[in-house]
Structures are given as C-alpha cells and as structure tokens.
Amino acid sequence: MTKKIFVCLLMVSAFFVAKAEKIKVRLFSNNKIEAVYVSFDLGLYDLYANDTLLLEPGLGEGMTVEVKPVANGVSVAVNGYEYGDYRRVTLRATDTACIMCINPRGVKQRTYEGDLEVSSFDRSNLKIINDVEFETYLAGVVQSEIYGKKSDIFRIQATISRTWAMRNMNKHKGDGYNFCDYVHCQAYQNRCVRPDIMLGTMQSSGETIVDSDGKLIDTPFHSNSGGQTANSEDVWRAALPYLRSVQDTFSYRMRQSTWTKVIAREKWLNYFAKTHKLDVGDPRVRAELLGFEQNERKVKILGVPLTRVRTDFGLKSTFFTVVTDAASGDVVLKGRGYGHGVGLSQEGAIRMVELGIAYDSIIRHYYTGASIRHDDGVSERYVEHFVTEITKIIEEDRANPGKKKSKKDDWLGKLFRVRDRMDREEEYDPAKQEVEGDWKIEW
Numbered sequence: 001m002t003k004k005i006f007v008c009l010l011m012v013s014a015f016f017v018a019k020a021e022k023i024k025v026r027l028f029s030n031n032k033i034e035a036v037y038v039s040f041d042l043g044l045y046d047l048y049a050n051d052t053l054l055l056e057p058g059l060g061e062g063m064t065v066e067v068k069p070v071a072n073g074v075s076v077a078v079n080g081y082e083y084g085d086y087r088r089v090t091l092r093a094t095d096t097a098c099i100m101c102i103n104p105r106g107v108k109q110r111t112y113e114g115d116l117e118v119s120s121f122d123r124s125n126l127k128i129i130n131d132v133e134f135e136t137y138l139a140g141v142v143q144s145e146i147y148g149k150k151s152d153i154f155r156i157q158a159t160i161s162r163t164w165a166m167r168n169m170n171k172h173k174g175d176g177y178n179f180c181d182y183v184h185c186q187a188y189q190n191r192c193v194r195p196d197i198m199l200g201t202m203q204s205s206g207e208t209i210v211d212s213d214g215k216l217i218d219t220p221f222h223s224n225s226g227g228q229t230a231n232s233e234d235v236w237r238a239a240l241p242y243l244r245s246v247q248d249t250f251s252y253r254m255r256q257s258t259w260t261k262v263i264a265r266e267k268w269l270n271y272f273a274k275t276h277k278l279d280v281g282d283p284r285v286r287a288e289l290l291g292f293e294q295n296e297r298k299v300k301i302l303g304v305p306l307t308r309v310r311t312d313f314g315l316k317s318t319f320f321t322v323v324t325d326a327a328s329g330d331v332v333l334k335g336r337g338y339g340h341g342v343g344l345s346q347e348g349a350i351r352m353v354e355l356g357i358a359y360d361s362i363i364r365h366y367y368t369g370a371s372i373r374h375d376d377g378v379s380e381r382y383v384e385h386f387v388t389e390i391t392k393i394i395e396e397d398r399a400n401p402g403k404k405k406s407k408k409d410d411w412l413g414k415l416f417r418v419r420d421r422m423d424r425e426e427e428y429d430p431a432k433q434e435v436e437g438d439w440k441i442e443w
Contacts, residue, residue: 029180043098069120139192154200206378224256226337254347256338
C-alpha cells in the first residue's frame with residue numbers, strides 16, 4: 001500500500017504538542033523475558049543488527065522475528081532462519097503506518113506502534129524498549145490506567161499522565177530509557193485501540209497541570225478514595241500544598257468503594273506485639289486494636305503508621321475500621337477505597353463526569369489550588385478539526401454495531417487519511433470535500 005495511507009495512532013497530537021518527540025519505554029518491565037517473538041500486523045519494518053541494516057526488503061505480515069539472550073548480547077532469527085548473535089537488534093518502522101505484535105515467551109501478547117529495540121541484561125533476560133512518539137505512548141497509558149465511556153474521563157487522565165510524564169522524563173535515564181510500563185511509572189500495556197480514548201487524549205492536547213507559580217505539579221492518582229483523599233505527607237514525606245485531603249463523596253458506590261478483610265484475632269494482635277512492640281495485654285491497647293475507627297482518615301493506630309499496616313497485610317487502603325466477628329472472634333477490617341488515597345480518585349472523577357461536572361473543575365477539586373495550563377503552541381483550529389473527525393467515526397461505529405472492518409476501514413486509518421490531506425495543503429480548508437476518491441489508495 002502507498003506511504004501514509006495508514007498512520008500510527010497518535011501522530012496527530014504528537015505533531016502539535018509533543019515536547020519530547022520520541023521517548024523510550026521499557027516493555028514487560030515486571031517480567032523476566034527469556035525469548036520474544038515479534039510479528040507484524042500492519043506496515044513494514046527494517047531489521048538492524050547493532051546499527052547495520054541486516055535484512056532487505058522490510059519485514060511485514062506473515063513474518064516472525066525471534067530474539068533470545070546469549071552470552072554477549074542477543075541472537076536473532078527470521079521465520080526460523082538464524083542470522084547470528086549481536087549486541088542489539090532494532091526493528092524500525094519504515095512509515096508511520098506500522099503496528100507490531102510482541103509475544104514474549106510465557107507472557108500475554110501485546111501490540112505497539114513505533115520502533116523496538118531488544119538487548120539483554122544477561123544470558124536469561126531481555127531488555128525490550130519501545131521507541132515511540134510521546135503522545136502515542138500517552139494514549140496507551142490512558143487506555144491502561146482508567147475505564148469509562150465519556151471522553152472527559154480520558155481527557156482528565158491524559159492531562160494528568162502528560163503532566164506526570166513531562167515532570168519525570170528522566171526517571172530511568174540511568175537505565176537507558178525514559179519510563180517503564182508498570183505502575184512504578186505509568187501502566188502502558190498496549191497501544192491505544194479505542195477512538196473514544198483517542199478523542200479524550202486529543203481534547204487534552206497541550207494541557208498540563210501547574211501550581212500557583214506555573215510549575216508542573218506531581219499528579220498522583222488512585223482508584224478510589226473511599227470518600228476522603230489523603231494529605232501527601234500522610235503517605236509520603238513531603239507536604240505539598242496542592243495535595244491536600246478533600247472530602248470526596250463522588251467516590252461512594254463505585255466499583256472499589258468498599259472492601260473487607262478477615263484476619264485471625266491472634267495474628268492481628270501478635271503482629272502489633274512482635275513487630276511494633278505494643279503491650280497487647282493492656283486492656284486499653286487491646287480495645288483500640290480490636291475497635292479501631294476511622295470516620296475520617298487517620299495516619300496511625302497507636303503510633304503505628306497505617307501505611308505500614310497496609311503493606312504488611314496487603315490491604316487495599318489505609319482507610320479502614322476494625323470490628324470483631326461475634327461468632328468466630330476473628331478481626332474484620334471494613335475498608336473504604338483502593339490505593340494510597342493521594343491526589344485524584346479515578347472513580348470519583350468518573351462519577352463527576354457522569355454528573356456533568358466540567359473536567360477542569362474535577363482536576364481543581366483533587367489538586368488544591370492547581371490550574372490547567374494550555375500550551376500556546378497548540379493550534380486549537382487543528383485540534384477542533386480532529387476532534388470533529390474522531391467524533392464522526394465514533395458516531396458511525398455506534399450506528400453500525402458489530403460491523404466487521406478491514407484494515408482499510410479501521411478508524412485510525414480513516415482519521416489519518418484526513419491528516420495526510422492536511423499535510424499536503426498550506427492551509428486547511430474546512431469547506432473542501434474529503435471524499436475517498438481523493439486518496440488514490442493502492443492495494
């Protein structure tokens with residue numbers, strides 16, 4: 001097919017707002033990878049060994065690259081033919097219209113856009129890095145981090161995730177990449193495949209969250225606050241003015257609003273006696289441990305940090321009350337919320353969007369005194385145009401549920417054929433017709 005017929009998912013927003021251009025993300029960072037198999041869903045890739053082109057023509061549909069760790073690097077084979085051992089192999093997309101399927105041994109397959117670099121830590125573990133456009137990465141993060149149906153939910157998450165990423169761009173600099181794909185950074189479990197997530201991400205173009213001095217803030221978030229968020233110093237060390245505890249009734253009656261955990265009475269008491277040296281024989285100490293209450297968030301129980309209790313018992317949150325089961329005598333923790341509790345409650349934000357509350361008001365609710373900064377370098381006219389085009393695609397999908405699509409009909413292909421037309425014109429003319437015949441598609 002001709003160059004530019006399909007273009008990778010988020011090149012549009014990257015074209016306008018990407019401050020970092022391409023970034024490097026380590027994939028499968030929480031797994032030991034003993035071998036990886038890469039196949040190709042769309043477009044062509046060039047295979048490089050170290051920095052030398054190894055194979056021509058490019059790799060495409062029906063071909064598989066296998067990479068394994070060896071003593072001094074990695075071995076590479078294509079469709080079973082072994083090419084040898086190298087320090088590093090790279091798969092470089094020949095166009096922006098490329099999607100690869102990455103299937104590590106023993107780990108669920110994922111798909112990504114951009115380039116792929118594979119090297120080894122040692123003889124039994126691979127380092128896999130996705131070299132990808134910043135906003136393409138961002139949309140994948142939004143898809144991995146939050147659920148919902150309304151675009152403002154994704155707009156909020158995109159703004160938060162963009163702010164975090166721009167603030168932490170060098171988090172893994174010493175490791176040779178920018179971010180990992182796990183919660184240590186931000187979850188990035190696949191390329192974005194949903195137009196509604198693309199819509200929200202696009203609407204957030206150029207938006208970051210700043211404090212009263214105009215500096216990027218730290219933007220922690222969690223699944224559910226349980227009805228009240230936490231101060232940053234109650235969980236971590238620093239007391240940040242924009243991470244203040246706020247009442248959050250919007251988090252009630254959501255998926256992760258409440259939880260329960262049953263612990264044997266003696267195990268609970270022995271934990272505080274042996275680990276924290278409390279005198280559990282003292283009636284007052286015993287009564288507090290067996291009848292601890294939190295109508296509002298507390299930081300400690302008898303001097304013991306609740307964050308430590310949460311970690312040691314694997315609890316969903318520190319926001320819990322203790323009761324004793326009358327029949328068994330077991331300790332029952334009746335908990336609220338899920339996560340550390342600092343910053344934005346995702347399920348609270350989802351509920352607020354469903355109630356019609358503006359996305360910027362939601363961000364200000366969770367980040368005290370903060371505001372949204374709009375990058376003056378982002379063209380609102382172009383953003384509005386693409387938002388309109390994505391909306392049309394979503395409406396078309398809704399009108400034709402279950403319709404089977406070819407790659408040619410894929411929503412991102414449709415969208416970026418419009419992008420290609422705009423690239424060819426000095427100035428976009430919204431009055432000009434955009435018909436399929438204009439594109440001269442070759443197959």
